Amino acid sequence: MVTERAASRTAVIVxxxxxxxxxxxxxxxxxxxxxxxxxxxxxxAQVHLVRRGQPPAGTKPRLGYEMIRASAEIMVPRTVAIDDAVRAAPTEQVVILGAGLDGRAWRLPLSGATFFEVDHPASQQDKRDRAESLDGAPPVFVPVDFARDVLTDALESAGHRADAPTVWVWEGVVPYLTRPEVTATVAAVAARSAAGSRLIVNYQSPSLVSDLIRKTMSAVFRTTGPWAGEPWRSAWSPAAMSRLLALHGFAVRADNDLLTVATGLGVRLSQRSTLKNSRVAVAER
Ligand SMILES: C[S@@+](CC[C@H](N)C(=O)[O-])C[C@H]1O[C@@H](n2cnc3c(N)ncnc32)[C@H](O)[C@@H]1O
Structure with missing residues (x-):
């Protein structure tokens, strides 16, 4: 297990x-x-400025402000789409892959369900420190680097049951993994998914515009920006994601872009192309 990398900063932005x-x-x-x-x-403090609609002076603080404002627009449809898919599949175990600062384990009232949070060890330690102030039972923490560790073994050791259905939440992580890492993770998920399991995966479809926005932000923030140590590594067309999931026994039941979800929620939008290329697929086994 490798811990030399820093805690995720993109987890903080979202x-x-x-x-x-x-x-x-x-x-x-x-x-x-x-x-x-x-x-x-x-x-x-940065969030309070956004909530009050008070952009700070100076280019970098202003860009940081805009990043949070943009993140809010994306998080609303992304969270709603995933929460709805979790609630629609009553289960005894939920595994959140690449959990970051996701609060679902504390905030979703799924009576009797055990939550497992899988994340890179550095990000997970940071989360554990931050979560001390939250009320309620914490999840079972499972430190895993998807690029190096064996997810199946880590879950087995943590008490996850492969013979009972699982709801898997994989939100905001796929873009940060290479194609082989994504493929290996889906294989590991499948290996521990009893019949009746559900995989909810958020991923990016290929887009020149999104790539350009991302590269521009990375250039502006260079070494200090949230993406400096967390570049995007893979994008998947809906057809390619569906093929990958099918190969591992998961049938896609729904796959929606976040622009459609956000429009349905009546959220006022300023970044249609980013939302259009972010998708949530729900697959079952
Ligand atoms: C943008 S954050 C998303 C966090 C959370 N899922 C959410 O939506 O709020 C990306 C997460 O992916 C995790 N991640 C990225 N690469 C990883 C890897 N190789 N192994 C484990 N976790 C990884 C990071 O630690 C971080 O928690």
Missing amino acids: CQGRAAAHGRLAPDRFADPTAMPLLRAEEQ
Whole structure:
């Protein structure tokens, strides 16, 4: 197991997006009361500016502000689509892959379900420190580097049951993995998925516009930006994702882009192309 890399910074940006959106965007369908408490004081201060609509002076602070504002727009449809798919499949075990600062284990009322959170060891340690203030039972933490560790063994050791159905949540992680890493992770998930399991996967479809936006942001923030150590490594067309899942016994039941979900929620949108290329697929075994 490898721990030399730093805790994920993209996990903080998406958590800031959820904190900025909570109670403000689509409040009848989206809520994440765990997001703000999972942030550190200086990260909360940035969110408060967005919530108040007060852009700070200076180019870099302003870009940081815009990043959180944009993240909020993406997080609302992404969270709603995934939460709906989790709730629709009553289960005794939920595994969140690449959990980052996801608060589902604390906020989703799935009575009797055991939550497992799988994440890179550095990100997971950071989460454990931050989550101390949250009320409720914590999940079972399973430190795993998808690029190097054996997910099946780690889950077995953590008490996950391969003979009972699992709901898998894989949100905001696939773009950061290479194609072989994604393929190996799907194989591991399949190996521990009893009949009746559900895999909910969020991924990016290929897009020149999204690539350009991403590269521009990386160039502006260079070594200090959240993406400096977390480049995007793979994009999947819906057909390619469906083929990969089918190869491992998962049939795709739904696969929607977030622009469609956001439009349905009535969220006012400023970044249609990013939302159009982010997708949530729900597959069953
Ligand atoms: C953008 S964050 C998303 C976090 C969370 N799923 C969410 O949507 O709020 C990306 C997450 O992927 C995890 N991740 C990226 N590469 C990984 C790897 N090789 N092994 C384990 N986790 C990884 C990071 O640690 C981080 O928690």
